[in-house]
Amino acid sequence: MTPFRHRAPPRRRHQRGNALILALLALAVTGLGAATALQNKRVELKRDAGAAEATVLERLRNGVQATVHEHLAAIQQGQSIVKDGVTVDAVAVDGELVWSPTIEQLRTMGYLPSGWLNTRSSLNDGAYGITFRRVPAGCAPVTCDVEGLVAIRAPVLDGGPGSPVDGVLIGPILTRSGADGGVSLATAPATIQGFNGTWSHPNPVPGNPAGVVAMRVGTNTGGFSQFVRIGDRRDPNLGGDLSAAGNLSVRGSSVVTGKAEFGGDALVQGAIRVGNTEATSCATVAPDGVLSIACAGVLNTRTAIFEDVSGNRSEILPSGMTTTGRMQSADGFRSGSNVLFGASDPHAVTVAGGEFFVRGAAGNLVSLEGGNLRVGGVVSGQRLSLAEVVAEGSACESTGVDAAATQISVTADRSLAVCVAGRWVTSFRMGSAGGPCATEGGAATDLSDGQSLICRDHQYLRTSALLSKFVLVSTMALQMSGGPLRVQKPVCPTSGSTVAERLIILSPNNEDAAFAGPATFSGINRFATDLGDTWDVYLERSAGNTALGGNLIASIYCYYR
Structure with a gap:
C-alpha cells in the first residue's frame, strides 16, 4: 500500500505570474x-x-x-x-x-x-x-x-x-x-x-x-x-407577336407557317410564288407583271374582266366573250370541230358539218355547201370568173342549187352557156369574123374587137358590113295636083348620144308633063323644103318652075351619122 504523502499548497507568487500571462494574452486577443x-x-x-x-x-x-x-x-x-x-x-x-x-x-x-x-x-x-x-x-x-x-x-x-x-x-x-x-x-x-x-x-x-x-x-x-438588332444574324425565336410601328425590311428568305395578313398594300420587288418549293411553284407573279399558273392551271374568278389603263376592256361571261378591241389568235379560233384560220391552214374556215351559213335577222344570207354558193340577194363584184367548160347541147343538172335557179357556164370558145331544160344552150356566143358558124342567122360577138357578127352561109360576117346608116322608116305615094304637098317628118329613135337626121327621098311614079304647058318639054324637078317637123314636096317643070301633076313615091329615112 502506497503511503499517503502530504503536498504543500502552491506558492502565491506562482499565481501572480500566470495571471499576467493571461492578462497579456487577453489584451493581445x-x-x-x-x-x-x-x-x-x-x-x-x-x-x-x-x-x-x-x-x-x-x-x-x-x-x-x-x-x-x-x-x-x-x-x-x-x-x-x-x-x-x-x-x-x-x-x-x-x-x-x-x-x-x-x-x-x-x-x-x-x-x-x-x-x-x-x-x-x-x-x-x-x-x-x-x-x-x-x-x-x-x-x-x-x-x-x-x-x-x-x-x-x-x-x-x-x-x-x-x-x-x-x-x-x-x-x-x-x-x-x-x-x-x-x-x-x-x-x-x-x-x-x-x-x-x-x-x-x-x-x-x-x-x-x-x-x-x-x-x-x-x-x-x-x-x-437580348435584343433583335439591325444586322442581327441570330434567330430571336420569339414566343409571341412581333409588332413594328415603322417599316419592316427582310433581306433574306422569310418562312411563314401560318396565315399572313396585310392591313395595307404589299409591295414586292421580286417574284411572288405559290407552291411547296421554288422549283414546284404552282403560281408565280413576276416583277414584270407576268402571272404564270402551273399545276392544275385553273384561274377561278367571280367575274372575268380584264381592263388596261387605257380603258380597253375584255369580259368572259356565260354568254360569251366580249372585247372593246380585236381578238387575235396564233392558231385560229375553234368551236367544236370547226376551225377558223388555223395555223396549219391560216386562210381557211374549216366546217366539219359540210355546210357553212351566214345568217342575219331575216334568215340565211349566204350558204356554202359542196362548193356551191347560195345567196338570197344580189351578187355584185368587179368580176365573175367561170372556170368550168361545158359542151353546147350536153346535159346539165341542178345539183346543190334550187331547181328553179338558172345555171351559167362557158364553152370552149368562151361563149356563155345557160342550162335550159337539162341541156347547155349558148346564149351569148363568141366568134371571129370570117370564122365558121353552124346556125344560119345566128348572132355572135367578135373575140378580137367585140363587134357584132351574123352567120351567113356558115361564115361569120360583121353586122356593120351588112347594115347601112340609113334606117327606112316608111314609104308612101304622093298625089301631086299642081302645087306643094306637105309631109309629116318621122320620130327617129335615139341611139346613145347620137341624134338621127330625118331624110326624104322622092322617086317618080307617073307624071303628067303635058298638063301644064306646051308640047315642048325641058325637064322635071322633084324636091322638098324643110319646114322643121314637116316637108313641103314639089313637082315642077324645069322651064319656068311650073307646077305639074302626077304621082311620086316618098321614102322616109332616119340617118345616123
Missing part, C-alpha cells in the same frame, strides 16, 4: 479582434466603392450599346455616326476603323442623361475610355459584328504605383458586369480577360499595367444579345 474588425470595415468600404463604380461603368456601357444598336448599319458600312448635330468619325488604327465617342458626345446624342458629368473613375481618377471596331478583320459589311470596351484608363491598385492589384475594389465590378466584365491580370497584363477566359481584348492602357478594369460592348455581349 482583444487587440487582434479590434484589428480584424477594422480590416473588415475597410474591406466593406472598398466593396461598396467597387459596387458604386460598377453602376457607373454599366450606365456608360448601356449608352454605348444603344449607340451601336441604333447605328449598326452605318458602323458595318464603315460610316460616321451622326445624330443631333454630333458626328463621330471612324479613325484607322492598324488598318482597321475604330470609333471612339467621348462621354460628351454620347450625352449630346441622348445616350447618357443630360446632366451626366462624370468622366473619371472615383477609384483611381482614371479617365473613362470608349472604343469599338468591326470584327472579324476584313469582314463583309453585312456580316460584321461590333466589339469594343468601356474601360478605366488606369489600373485599380491597393495603394500607389507598384502596389498589387486591388481585388476587393475590382470584385464588385466584375460581379455586376457578369460575363461582359474583364480585368488585366498580373500574369498576362497585355490582355483584358473576360470571365473564365470567355473573351479577351488588348489592354487599351499604355504600358499594359495589371488591374485595368473594363466592360465589353458590341453585338456579341450579353446585354446586346
Whole structure:
C-alpha cells in the first residue's frame, strides 16, 4: 500500500505570474479582434466603392450599346455616326476603323442623361475610355459584328504605383458586369480577360499595367444579345407577336407557317410564288407583271374582266366573250370541230358539218355547201370568173342549187352557156369574123374587137358590113295636083348620144308633063323644103318652075351619122 504523502499548497507568487500571462494574452486577443474588425470595415468600404463604380461603368456601357444598336448599319458600312448635330468619325488604327465617342458626345446624342458629368473613375481618377471596331478583320459589311470596351484608363491598385492589384475594389465590378466584365491580370497584363477566359481584348492602357478594369460592348455581349438588332444574324425565336410601328425590311428568305395578313398594300420587288418549293411553284407573279399558273392551271374568278389603263376592256361571261378591241389568235379560233384560220391552214374556215351559213335577222344570207354558193340577194363584184367548160347541147343538172335557179357556164370558145331544160344552150356566143358558124342567122360577138357578127352561109360576117346608116322608116305615094304637098317628118329613135337626121327621098311614079304647058318639054324637078317637123314636096317643070301633076313615091329615112 502506497503511503499517503502530504503536498504543500502552491506558492502565491506562482499565481501572480500566470495571471499576467493571461492578462497579456487577453489584451493581445482583444487587440487582434479590434484589428480584424477594422480590416473588415475597410474591406466593406472598398466593396461598396467597387459596387458604386460598377453602376457607373454599366450606365456608360448601356449608352454605348444603344449607340451601336441604333447605328449598326452605318458602323458595318464603315460610316460616321451622326445624330443631333454630333458626328463621330471612324479613325484607322492598324488598318482597321475604330470609333471612339467621348462621354460628351454620347450625352449630346441622348445616350447618357443630360446632366451626366462624370468622366473619371472615383477609384483611381482614371479617365473613362470608349472604343469599338468591326470584327472579324476584313469582314463583309453585312456580316460584321461590333466589339469594343468601356474601360478605366488606369489600373485599380491597393495603394500607389507598384502596389498589387486591388481585388476587393475590382470584385464588385466584375460581379455586376457578369460575363461582359474583364480585368488585366498580373500574369498576362497585355490582355483584358473576360470571365473564365470567355473573351479577351488588348489592354487599351499604355504600358499594359495589371488591374485595368473594363466592360465589353458590341453585338456579341450579353446585354446586346437580348435584343433583335439591325444586322442581327441570330434567330430571336420569339414566343409571341412581333409588332413594328415603322417599316419592316427582310433581306433574306422569310418562312411563314401560318396565315399572313396585310392591313395595307404589299409591295414586292421580286417574284411572288405559290407552291411547296421554288422549283414546284404552282403560281408565280413576276416583277414584270407576268402571272404564270402551273399545276392544275385553273384561274377561278367571280367575274372575268380584264381592263388596261387605257380603258380597253375584255369580259368572259356565260354568254360569251366580249372585247372593246380585236381578238387575235396564233392558231385560229375553234368551236367544236370547226376551225377558223388555223395555223396549219391560216386562210381557211374549216366546217366539219359540210355546210357553212351566214345568217342575219331575216334568215340565211349566204350558204356554202359542196362548193356551191347560195345567196338570197344580189351578187355584185368587179368580176365573175367561170372556170368550168361545158359542151353546147350536153346535159346539165341542178345539183346543190334550187331547181328553179338558172345555171351559167362557158364553152370552149368562151361563149356563155345557160342550162335550159337539162341541156347547155349558148346564149351569148363568141366568134371571129370570117370564122365558121353552124346556125344560119345566128348572132355572135367578135373575140378580137367585140363587134357584132351574123352567120351567113356558115361564115361569120360583121353586122356593120351588112347594115347601112340609113334606117327606112316608111314609104308612101304622093298625089301631086299642081302645087306643094306637105309631109309629116318621122320620130327617129335615139341611139346613145347620137341624134338621127330625118331624110326624104322622092322617086317618080307617073307624071303628067303635058298638063301644064306646051308640047315642048325641058325637064322635071322633084324636091322638098324643110319646114322643121314637116316637108313641103314639089313637082315642077324645069322651064319656068311650073307646077305639074302626077304621082311620086316618098321614102322616109332616119340617118345616123
